Amino acid sequence: MTEVTVRDDAPSATNSPTSGSGPVSPENGDGATGPRERAKPTYWRSRTRSVLKHLGLILFGLIMLYPLLWMISSSFKPNDLIFREPGLIPSEFTTGNYTEGWNALLHPFSHYLMNSAIIVLGSLLGNLVACSMAAYAFARLQFRGRNLWFAIMLMSIMLPIHVIIVPQYILFSELQWINTFLPLIVPKLLATDAFFIFLMVQFFRGIPTELDEAARLDGCGHGRIYLRIMLPLSLPALATTAIFTFIWTWNDFFSQLIFLTRPEMYTVPIALRTYIDATAESSWGSLFAMSIVSLLPIFLVFLFGQKYLVKGIATTGIK
Structure with missing residues (x-):
């Protein structure tokens, strides 16, 4: 019969970690948790x-x-309390600034809102049509000197408006366009905003060229390819162009101040400037009230177009 030898250093059943006789310690042998x-x-x-x-x-x-909230609060304060009470909660609440500011100038404030709306709509139409057509030419057409003209177009982005405003004024004065909306709308119809051309070129280049080739097999020319394929697929880029054009044109003060000098042609930024008088008492309450009114269109456009704005900037093609 074979004898089985039991070693003394073998672990016993009671000391085994798998035994259910006692709780398992959260610490191992070296004290780690x-x-x-x-x-x-x-x-x-x-x-x-x-x-x-x-x-x-x-x-x-x-x-x-805080500055925006302070302006909203100040629009409901009397003029003599605006700068004496820096807090956001007015001690005296009044809505007279809105009624007074609406009719304080030569024309009701709606007249200046309409002037700005005409310029904005003309600029929107010009940038969407002209810039998209120029971008399609740079992205899809092959013509001599394309890269050179594209580089010149990009270089025009670096030109500040103060460099070209004097030649523009002389040209528009010879055309008798001063105190009309034409100097602010007609250049948009000629694709003068190189930033939007570059934005759409990058977007058009992300659209597969196989779609163009398939359309040509069906007998489509460049006009139908542009209208039926490129524009429907470029809605984010077009929406981004529209939103930026609206904001920049609505807030433009310098160009409109140069070309519009008659009070009946004033736009919203110029009309707001007339509330501040350097020699007499300024109507700060009316100024803040009408500033809030002028901010509402920008706020609504950005609120409803934010999704397309982010998509147009973040993407350079289709999914």
Whole structure:
């Protein structure tokens, strides 16, 4: 009969970690904690960083919004309390600034809103049509000197308006366009905004050329390819162009001040400037009230077009 020898250093059943006779310690032999114990400090550390980051963003956002909130609050204060009470909550609440500011100038404020709307609509039409056609030519057509003309177009972005405003004024004065909306609308119809051309060129280049080739096999020319294929697929870029054109044209002060000198031709930015008088008392309450009115169209356009704006800037083609 064979004898079985039992070693003294063999682990016994009672000392086995898999035995159910006693609880398992969270610490191993060298004193290290288990994975669950290690995960708790990491979780709370990440949560603390996230809370601090969001608090910092909220504080930074409130700092940026404070001037706008102060202007809204000041539009409901009497003139003599606007600069004496820097707080946001007015001690005296009045809506007279809106009624007074609406009729304070030579014409009702709706007249200046209409003037700005005419210029904005003309600029929108010009940029959407002319810039998209120029972008299609640079992106899809092959012609002599294309790269040279594209480089010249990009160089025009670096020209400040103060360099070309004097030659433009002389030209438009010879054409007898001063105190009309033509100097502010007609250049848009000639694709003078190189930024929007470059934006659409990058977007058009992201659209597969196989779509153009398939359309040519069906007998389409460049006109139908542009209208039926490129424009429907370029809605984000077109929306971005429309939103930026609206904001920049609506807020434009310098060009409109140069070409529009008669009070009946004033736009919103020039009309707001007339509320401030350097020699007499300025109507700050009316100015702030009409400034809020002038900001509403920009706010609504950005609110409803934000999705297309982000998509048009972030993408350079189709999915």
